[in-house]
C-alpha cells in the first residue's frame with residue numbers, strides 16, 4: 501500500500517534538513533540546458549542559445565511569490581469607512597500558478613471576500629495576496645487555504661471566503677488528458693463557516709460574476 505504523505509510529516513522532515521541553497525543564475529541556466537538535451541534537442545543550436553536565460557527570467561516571474569510577504573502586503577489598513585461592515589468581495593482575480601507535482605501551469609480565477617471588523621484594506625492588496633501565493637509551486641487546496649489564512653491572520657476579520665476555479669495543465673495537456681475539467685476549491689472561516697446563508701450569498705455572487 502502506498503504511504504500517505506501528510507503535510508505535517510513533510511513539515512517536520514523539512515525542518516530537520518539544512519536550508520536549501522539557492523543556486524547561481526549560471527547553475528539554473530545549465531539545468532535548463534540539461535532539460536533541453538533531455539527533451540531531445542541541442543541547446544547549442546541558434547534558436548536555443550538564449551533559451552536558458554529566458555527560462556530563468558520567466559521563472560523569476562512565475563515564482564516571485566516566494567519573495568513576497570502577504571502579512572506585509574496587508575499591513576496598511578483604513579478605518580474611516582463610515583461603519584461599513586458588510587462583505588467586501590473581489591471577483592475575477594486571475595490565478596496563474598504552477599502545480600507542485602509537474603510544474604505545469606494552473607490557470608483560473610479566484611473570488612475572495614471578507615467581513616471587515618472595523619478596518620478594511622486597499623482592494624488591490626487582496627489581489628496581491630492571491631498573487632503572492634499563486635506565484636509559487638502549489639496545490640490548489642493549499643493555495644486556497646493560504647489565501648484565507650493570510651487575510652485572517654493579518655486582519656482578524658469576522659470571516660473570510662475564498663473560491664478558486666482553475667484548470668490544471670498537467671491534467672488537460674498530459675496524463676489523463678481531460679481538457680475541459682475545472683477544479684473548484686473553497687475555504688470559509690468565521691461567519692462564512694458558521695452561517696450557511698452568508699456562504700450561499702458569496703457563492704451566488706461568485707457564480708453571477710462569471711456569466
Ligand SMILES: Nc1nc2c(ncn2[C@@H]2O[C@H](COP(=O)(O)OP(=O)(O)OP(=O)(O)O)[C@@H](O)[C@H]2O)c(=O)[nH]1
Pocket residue numbers: 599600601638639640641668670671675676
Ligand atoms: N489534490 C491535488 N492534486 C493535484 C493538483 N494538481 C495536480 N494534481 C494531481 O496530483 C497527482 C500527482 O499524481 P502522481 O500519481 O504522483 O503523478 P502522475 O503519475 O504524474 O499523475 P497523473 O497526472 O495521473 O499522470 C495527479 O493526480 C494530478 O492530477 C492539485 O492542485 N491538487
Ligand SMILES: [Zn+2]
Pocket residue numbers: 599600601602603604668670671
Ligand atoms: Zn500537476
